[in-house]
Amino acid sequence: xxxxxxxxxxxxxxxxxxxxxASCARRRNFSSDVQHHQRKRNTNNSEFxxxxxxxxxxxxxSTLFVTRAESGGFGDGITNNGLTREISEDVDTxxxxxxxxxxxxxxxVPGAKKAVDYLRETLQKRVFFVTNxxxxxxxxxxxxxxxxxxxxxxxxxxxxxxxSASYLSAIGFxxxxxxxxxxDGSSSSNKKxxxxxxxxxxxxxxxxxxxxxxxxxxxxxSCTSSDWEEMHEWTGGDAENDHDDDSRVxxxxxxxxxxxxxxKLAYASYLIQKGAKFIATNPDAGDRLGKEKLLMPGxxxxxxxxxxxxxxxxDVICGKPGKYMFDAIMSHSHGDPQRTxxxxxxxxxxxxxxxxxxxxxxxxxxxxxNKMKDVEENExxxxxxxxxxxxxxxxxxxxxxxxxxTQRVGERANMAKNYPVGDGTVHDLWxxxxxxxxxxxxxxxxxxxxxxx
Amino acid sequence: xxxxxxxxxxxxxxxxxxxxxASCARRRNFSSDVQHHQRKRNTNNSEFxxxxxxxxxxxxxSTLFVTRAESGGFGDGITNNGLTREISEDVDTxxxxxxxxxxxxxxxVPGAKKAVDYLRETLQKRVFFVTNxxxxxxxxxxxxxxxxxxxxxxxxxxxxxxxSASYLSAIGFxxxxxxxxxxDGSSSSNKKxxxxxxxxxxxxxxxxxxxxxxxxxxxxxSCTSSDWEEMHEWTGGDAENDHDDDSRVxxxxxxxxxxxxxxKLAYASYLIQKGAKFIATNPDAGDRLGKEKLLMPGxxxxxxxxxxxxxxxxDVICGKPGKYMFDAIMSHSHGDPQRTxxxxxxxxxxxxxxxxxxxxxxxxxxxxxNKMKDVEENExxxxxxxxxxxxxxxxxxxxxxxxxxTQRVGERANMAKNYPVGDGTVHDLWxxxxxxxxxxxxxxxxxxxxxxx
Numbered sequence: 001x002x003x004x005x006x007x008x009x010x011x012x013x014x015x016x017x018x019x020x021x022a023s024c025a026r027r028r029n030f031s032s033d034v035q036h037h038q039r040k041r042n043t044n045n046s047e048f049x050x051x052x053x054x055x056x057x058x059x060x061x062s063t064l065f066v067t068r069a070e071s072g073g074f075g076d077g078i079t080n081n082g083l084t085r086e087i088s089e090d091v092d093t094x095x096x097x098x099x100x101x102x103x104x105x106x107x108x109v110p111g112a113k114k115a116v117d118y119l120r121e122t123l124q125k126r127v128f129f130v131t132n133x134x135x136x137x138x139x140x141x142x143x144x145x146x147x148x149x150x151x152x153x154x155x156x157x158x159x160x161x162x163x164s165a166s167y168l169s170a171i172g173f174x175x176x177x178x179x180x181x182x183x184d185g186s187s188s189s190n191k192k193x194x195x196x197x198x199x200x201x202x203x204x205x206x207x208x209x210x211x212x213x214x215x216x217x218x219x220x221x222s223c224t225s226s227d228w229e230e231m232h233e234w235t236g237g238d239a240e241n242d243h244d245d246d247s248r249v250x251x252x253x254x255x256x257x258x259x260x261x262x263x264k265l266a267y268a269s270y271l272i273q274k275g276a277k278f279i280a281t282n283p284d285a286g287d288r289l290g291k292e293k294l295l296m297p298g299x300x301x302x303x304x305x306x307x308x309x310x311x312x313x314x315d316v317i318c319g320k321p322g323k324y325m326f327d328a329i330m331s332h333s334h335g336d337p338q339r340t341x342x343x344x345x346x347x348x349x350x351x352x353x354x355x356x357x358x359x360x361x362x363x364x365x366x367x368x369x370n371k372m373k374d375v376e377e378n379e380x381x382x383x384x385x386x387x388x389x390x391x392x393x394x395x396x397x398x399x400x401x402x403x404x405x406t407q408r409v410g411e412r413a414n415m416a417k418n419y420p421v422g423d424g425t426v427h428d429l430w431x432x433x434x435x436x437x438x439x440x441x442x443x444x445x446x447x448x449x450x451x452x453x
Numbered sequence: 454x455x456x457x458x459x460x461x462x463x464x465x466x467x468x469x470x471x472x473x474x475a476s477c478a479r480r481r482n483f484s485s486d487v488q489h490h491q492r493k494r495n496t497n498n499s500e501f502x503x504x505x506x507x508x509x510x511x512x513x514x515s516t517l518f519v520t521r522a523e524s525g526g527f528g529d530g531i532t533n534n535g536l537t538r539e540i541s542e543d544v545d546t547x548x549x550x551x552x553x554x555x556x557x558x559x560x561x562v563p564g565a566k567k568a569v570d571y572l573r574e575t576l577q578k579r580v581f582f583v584t585n586x587x588x589x590x591x592x593x594x595x596x597x598x599x600x601x602x603x604x605x606x607x608x609x610x611x612x613x614x615x616x617s618a619s620y621l622s623a624i625g626f627x628x629x630x631x632x633x634x635x636x637d638g639s640s641s642s643n644k645k646x647x648x649x650x651x652x653x654x655x656x657x658x659x660x661x662x663x664x665x666x667x668x669x670x671x672x673x674x675s676c677t678s679s680d681w682e683e684m685h686e687w688t689g690g691d692a693e694n695d696h697d698d699d700s701r702v703x704x705x706x707x708x709x710x711x712x713x714x715x716x717k718l719a720y721a722s723y724l725i726q727k728g729a730k731f732i733a734t735n736p737d738a739g740d741r742l743g744k745e746k747l748l749m750p751g752x753x754x755x756x757x758x759x760x761x762x763x764x765x766x767x768d769v770i771c772g773k774p775g776k777y778m779f780d781a782i783m784s785h786s787h788g789d790p791q792r793t794x795x796x797x798x799x800x801x802x803x804x805x806x807x808x809x810x811x812x813x814x815x816x817x818x819x820x821x822x823n824k825m826k827d828v829e830e831n832e833x834x835x836x837x838x839x840x841x842x843x844x845x846x847x848x849x850x851x852x853x854x855x856x857x858x859t860q861r862v863g864e865r866a867n868m869a870k871n872y873p874v875g876d877g878t879v880h881d882l883w884x885x886x887x888x889x890x891x892x893x894x895x896x897x898x899x900x901x902x903x904x905x906x
Contacts, residue, residue: 221674222712229743259675260715265750269739273747285761286722290682294726297718297762305758308738309750 082389082397083363086341087123090360093335094119095353097320098131098141099287100345100368101392108148108406109367111393116150118396127156128329130342132319132349134160134255134281134299135198137207147409158329160282160299160319161201164253165208166328167279167318168193173210173251192248194271196264196302197255201281205253214249220263227263231270248274254306254314255281256299269309278312282319284349288369320344321352326359343392345369347383354386361386363395535842535850536816539794540576543813546788547572548806550773551584551594552740553798553821554845561601561859562820564846569603571849580609581782583795585772585802587613587708587734587752588651590660600862611782613735613752613772614654617706618661619781620732620771621646626663626704645701647724649717649755650708654734658706667702673716680716684723701727707759707767708734709752722762731765735772737802741822773797774805779812796845798822800836807839814839816848 087094096102102112119125129141129152138157145152173191191211195202202213217223223231249271257264272278286298299319307313318324330337337358344350345368354362364370364385375388393400540547549555555565572578582594582605591610598605626644644664648655655666670676676684702724710717725731733756739748752772760766771777783790790811797803798821807815817823817838828841846853 221714223749224711225740225742225749228749232744258677258715260718261674262711262713262750265713265754269750269754270747274745285764287678289678291685292727294723295762295764296676296678296681297715297722297758301718301722301758301762304761305750305754308757309748309754311738311748 080394080397082395083341083361083387084397086361086387087119087125087396091125091339091341093126093128093329093333093340095128095130095329095340095342095359096392097342097344097346097350097368098129099133101343101365102129103144103148103409104367106409108408109391109393110402110404110406111391111398111400113149113407114398115392115396118398126333126335128158128333129156130158130320130325130329130353132160132282132284132299134164134201134319136161136200137204138162139207140200144409147411148407155332158325159204160255160325161197161204162208163318163325163328164201164255164279164281165205165210167316167324168205168210168251168253168277169208171277175209175211191250194249194252194268194276195255196260196268196306197253197257197281197299201253201255211250217261217263217267221261223263223266228266228270231267249276251277251279252306253279253281254299254303256284256297257302260302265305265309268306272306272310272312278306278310278314280314280317283317283322284319320349321356323357326353326357343395347374347378347385351385352383355382355384363387363389365389365391365395367391533847533850535848536794536814536840537850539814539840540572540578540849544578544792544794546579546581546782546786546793548581548583548782548793548795548812549845550795550797550799550803550821551582552586554796554818555582556597556601556862557820559862561861562844562846563855563857563859564844564851564853566602566860567851568845568849571851579786579788581611581786582609583611583773583778583782583806585613585735585737585752587617587654587772589614589653590657591615592660593653597862600864601860608785611778612657613708613778614650614657615661616771616778616781617654617708617732617734618658618663620769620777621658621663621704621706621730622661624730628662628664644703647702647705647721647729648708649713649721649759650706650710650734650752654706654708664703670714670716670720674714676716676719681719681723684720702729704730704732705759706732706734707752707756709737709750710755713755718758718762721759725759725763725765731759731763731767733767733770736770736775737772773802774809776810779806779810796848800827800831800838804838805836808835808837816840816842818842818844818848820844 096116099105101109102116103109116127120127129145131141136159138154138159138161141157141159142152142154145157168191173193175190192214193205193211194214194216195205205211205213252268252271254268280299280303282299283303284298285300286295288294289296303314303317316322316324320326326337329335330340338360340354340359341361341363342350342354342359343363343365344353345365347364347370351362351364353359362385364375364387366372366388367390372388375385378384387395389395391400549569552558554562555569556562569580573580582598584594589612591607591612591614594610594612595605595607598610621644626646628643645667646658646664647667647669648658658664658666705721705724707721733752735752736756737751738753739751741747742749756767756770769775769777773779779790782788783793791813793807793812794814794816795803795807795812796816796818797806798818800817800823804815804817806812815838817828817840819825819841820843825841828838831837840848842848844853
C-alpha cells in the first residue's frame with residue numbers, strides 16, 4: 001500500500017517529518033490538517049518511523065516526504081537532510097522553477113542562493129532554470145540572477161519564449177542570411193511570424209533568428225466586420241495562391257500580452273484559419289498577484305480566445321508542463337529523465353512537467369502557489385509530487401528562515417536604473433532590437449533541440 | 454430502423470425529395486453526395502416512396518426530409534408543399550433564426566417575407582424571431598424588419614442581449630426607483646453591472662432597467678501587473694467587507710466586443726473572482742464573413758478568455774442553444790415545446806436549441822451556415838435536424854428563386870441615413886442612452902421570464 005502509485009493512497013499516507021523538540025507554541029501555527037497528522041505520528045512513533053523508512057526505500061513516486069508543512073509553520077529552526085541523498089545519488093540534472101522557488105517577484109527566497117550554490121558547486125549537478133514566463137528574454141533573466149548574486153550561463157536558462165523560438169527553429173524556421181535576397185535587400189525566404197505577446201517574446205524570437213516578425217495590426221484596438229472583410233486585402237492574401245504570396249504569415253506565436261486587443265484576436269485567428277502554425281508559449285491561466293492573490297490573466301486566456309476564434313487548438317504549447325520544453329532540455333544537456341529531478345511550486349505546471357515527462361522525482365516546494373492542502377485534496381496522479389518540501393533550501397538540507405533578509409533586484413544601484421522590472425516592462429536594451437548586441441551565440445546550437453512529437 | 458433516433462441511422466436514411474421532371478442539366482449542379490442519393494432513389498423508385506411515406510408518418514425526429522439540396526441546386530423551379538402539413542397540424546409556435554434564414558446581412562433572403570406572412574397571417578402561428586446577436590437592441594431589429602417590409606412587435610424579437618437582461622431580471626436585478634436614494638440622488642440599491650460588449654448590449658440592459666452599468670476600465674487597453682495590484686484600490690473593494698461596499702460589482706455580462714482589450718479581460722476576470730455573477734450572452738465562436746468565409750471572432754472567444762482567466766465557467770449562457778432563452782420564450786408565449794418548431798441555418802445553435810429543449814421539430818434551412826454535407830457528416834444526435842429544407846420559403850411551400858431581387862436595409866432613403874449598419878455599428882439613438890426614448894414598455898412584463906434551472 002505504501003508504495004502504491006494511486007494519489008488517494010499517497011495522500012492518505014502523508015506524514016510530517018519535523019524536529020519533535022519544536023515548541024508547542026510554534027507548532028500551533030501549522031494548519032489543522034498537519035496538526036492532525038502530527039498527532040497521529042506522536043501517538044505511534046515507531047510505526048511512523050517504520051513507514052518513513054519504507055517510503056524512503058522506494059523511488060519516491062507518489063510518496064510524500066514533508067520536511068516542512070504550511071507556511072504558517074516556517075521559522076522554527078527545524079532542519080534535516082532534506083532530499084540530499086536523493087539528489088546526490090539518484091540524479092544528475094535538476095530543473096528549477098524560478099518564481100515561487102528562487103524568487104518572489106524581485107526578492108530572493110531565503111536560502112535559495114545557498115541551495116543553488118550547493119547543487120551546482122558542492123554536488124556538481126547540472127542545474128537548469130525553467131520558467132513559463134514568455135514576456136522576458138533569457139538575457140533579462142541572466143541579469144536578474146546576477147542581481148540576486150548568482151552567475152548563470154544564459155544557456156542554462158529556459159523560458160517559454162525561448163522554448164517557442166527553439167520549437168520554430170526545430171520545425172525549419174531558420175533565417176537565411178544573404179543567400180536569397182530581394183531587390184530591397186530583405187531575405188525573401190525568411191519565414192514570417194506574427195506575435196501576440198510582450199516585447200521580450202519578440203526580442204527572443206529575433207535573437208534566435210527564426211524569422212521576420214510582422215507588424216500585424218500594430219496599435220489597433222477594434223476590428224469591425226468591415227475591417228474583417230478588408231483584412232484579406234490589406235494582408236495581400238489570396239486564397240488560391242497562398243504558396244507564392246509574399247504576404248503570407250507562416251506562424252502565429254501567442255503568449256501573455258498585457259496589450260492584447262480584439263484586433264490582435266481577429267488578426268491572429270484570421271492567419272491561423274489561413275494556415276499559419278499556431279504556437280502557444282505556455283498554458284498558464286495567470287499569476288496570483290496583489291493583496292488578494294487573485295489571478296491576473298496570463299497566456300492561457302489569450303491562447304483560449306484565439307483557439308476558440310480560429311476553431312483550431314495550438315500546434316504546440318511550448319512551456320511547462322508540455323513535452324517540448326522537457327525534451328529540449330534533455331536533448332541539449334544530453335540528460336536522462338530517470339536521472340532528473342524537477343523542483344517547483346506549482347502542481348499543475350512544475351510537478352506535472354516532471355511526472356508527464358518521466359522525471360525520476362517531481363518535487364513540490366511550499367514557498368509558492370500550492371500548499372499542503374492542495375496536495376491532500378489532489379486526485380490527479382499526474383500532479384501528485386514525489387516529495388513535498390518546505391523550500392528549496394530545505395530540499396538541500398539547508399536551514400530555512402522565512403524572515404531572513406534577502407537580496408532584491410535593483411539593490412545594485414547602477415544597474416537598477418536600467419531595469420524598471422517592477423511594472424512588468426523590460427528595458428529597451430533587452431526588450432527590442434539593439435544592433436550593438438551580438439546576435440550570434442556560439443554556445444547555442446539549434447540542432448540540439450527536437451520538435452515535440 | 455427508419456424511425457431510429459441514432460444520427461448514424463438517420464444519416465444513412467437521407468433521401469432527396471425533388472420534382473423528378475427537373476432537367477438533368479440542373480441536377481448536375483447538385484453536390485455529388487446528393488447525386489448519389491438521387492441515383493439510389495431513381496433505381497428503386499417505389500422503395501423510395503415507401504420509405505418516404507413511413508418517415509413522414511413519425512414525428513420527424515432524426516428523419517431528414519430534403520426539399521432542396523446544396524446551394525448549387527437552387528433555382529430550378531421545383532416546388533412542393535414543404536413542411537406545411539407539419540406546421541399547420543403539429544405546431545402553434547415557430548421560432549425563426551434571422552441571419553441566414555430571413556436575411557443575409559442587409560438583404561432579405563428570397564421568399565422569406567412571403568414565408569413569414571404565410572406563417573403569421575395565413576396559418577395564424579405565433580412567430581418569434583430569435584437571434585444570438587448581442588450587439589444590437591430589439592428596437593434596432595424592429596427597425597430592420599420594417600426596412601425589409603415586415604412589421605414585427607418588439608416583444609416577438611428575442612436577442613441574446615435581451616435574454617441576458619431578462620435573466621438578470623429573473624434573478625433579482627431590477628432597479629428600484631426613488632425608494633432608496635442616496636444624497637446625490639442615485640438609487641443606492643440598484644445592482645451594478647460591468648459589460649464587456651457593444652453599445653447595443655449596454656443599451657438593452659439599460660432599457661430593461663436591470664441595474665447601473667459601471668464604466669470599468671473605459672478606453673484602457675493594457676493592464677500591467679502594477680495596474681492589477683492597484684485594481685483593488687481603484688475599485689474601492691475590500692476583501693473582508695464586500696457586502697457593504699458601494700463599489701462592489703454584482704454581475705459581469707460578456708458578449709461580442711469588437712473593442713475588447715486586455716484591460717477589460719483583467720477587470721472582468723477580477724470582478725468574477727471577487728464574486729460577481731458571470732453572464733455570457735451567447736457561445737458563438739463567430740460569424741463567417743468576407744470573401745473567404747472565415748470566422749470573425751464572436752462572443753465565444755471572449756467568454757472563453759474570461760472563463761480561463763477567472764477559473765470560473767459562466768453562470769449562464771443566455772443565447773441559443775441554451776435552455777434559458779427557450780424557456781423564456783415558452784413562458785412568455787405560454788407555449789408548449791411539443792407544439793413548437795425551430796427553424797435555423799446552424800446545427801450547433803439553432804437545431805441544437807430545438808433538440809436540447811424538447812421542441813417538436815428542429816428544422817435546418819440550407820440558405821446559411823450549414824450545408825447538406827454537414828448533416829451527413831454529423832454524428833451528434835443533438836445537432837441532427839428533424840428536417841432539412843432548402844429555404845424558409847420552401848418550408849412553407851413557397852417557390853424559392855435565389856436570384857430573385859429582394860429588399861435591402863437602407864433602401865428606404867430617409868431612414869438609411871440614420872442607420873449605418875454596414876460596419877456593425879448602430880446609430881446613437883438606439884445604441885446609447887437617449888432621454889427622449891420611452892424606457893417603459895407596458896407590453897413587456899419581466900415576470901413572464903423564468904431563470905434557467
